[in-house]
Amino acid sequence: MRIISGKYKGRRINPPKNLPVRPTTDMCKEALFNILNNHFNFSGLKVLDLFSGTGSISYEFASRGSEPIISVDGDMGCVNFIKKTAKEFDFDITAIKSDVFKFLEKSKGSYDIIFADPPYGMEQKDFEKIIEIICQNELLEKDGMMIIEHSKYTSLEHMENFSYAKNYGGSVFSFFEYEYDEEEEIEEDEN
Numbered sequence: 750m751r752i753i754s755g756k757y758k759g760r761r762i763n764p765p766k767n768l769p770v771r772p773t774t775d776m777c778k779e780a781l782f783n784i785l786n787n788h789f790n791f792s793g794l795k796v797l798d799l800f801s802g803t804g805s806i807s808y809e810f811a812s813r814g815s816e817p818i819i820s821v822d823g824d825m826g827c828v829n830f831i832k833k834t835a836k837e838f839d840f841d842i843t844a845i846k847s848d849v850f851k852f853l854e855k856s857k858g859s860y861d862i863i864f865a866d867p868p869y870g871m872e873q874k875d876f877e878k879i880i881e882i883i884c885q886n887e888l889l890e891k892d893g894m895m896i897i898e899h900s901k902y903t904s905l906e907h908m909e910n911f912s913y914a915k916n917y918g919g920s921v922f923s924f925f926e927y928e929y930d931e932e933e934e935i936e937e938d939e940n
Contacts, residue, residue: 750805753779755791755812757838762808768826770802773866773898777917778809781896784915784922788894789861791815797858797888799849799865799879804831806864807842815862816841821852850875853882861893869900880908880925895925 750772752760764770773781785791791813798807801820804827810818820831820842831844845852849867865879876897882888889895894912897905898920905911905923912924 752812757812764803772805794861797860797863800867811840818842820844861890863895866898897923
């Protein structure tokens with residue numbers, strides 16, 4: 750696994766073999782960040798990385814200057830690896846061991862980008878629950894973006910605030926953004 754771009758471009762990261770993860774491939778990461786690059790200046794973005802596994806996505810954001818980054822995973826081995834790697838690279842990443850749903854229920858912050866890479870076998874109702882909690886608790890900034898990585902056998906197109914999906918082999922990134930009508934934007938600009 751390597752960091753694709755930013756300050757630490759090309760640096761290899763070697764997670765322990767025994768972690769219960771399915772890391773996002775380098776090809777998928779590169780495609781994802783090419784898309785995000787057209788929407789965001791990464792410097793100073795607040796990022797929430799859910800089901801963070803090895804922390805691969807968190808490191809990509811940190812290498813590009815995003816901070817602070819919160820990485821949430823239910824496995825202590827993953828959390829310890831993220832903490833160790835963040836310290837080694839001096840990344841502003843806080844790794845939290847928690848059930849993602851419980852974390853979201855209690856979370857008070859808001860984020861520019863929320864990335865979730867749940868287990869591919871997760872049930873449809875649980876994908877819906879993630880989006881529902883994030884919207885109810887206003888965890889995503891108004892001009893923010895949520896991305897869920899999932900299997901090509903799962904469709905999230907019917908869900909609230911779905912914007913579009915990009916397919917990369919067996920993996921799909923579904924993008925979610927709040928919808929605005931133009932009158933709302935004009936009112937905000939006048940204030």
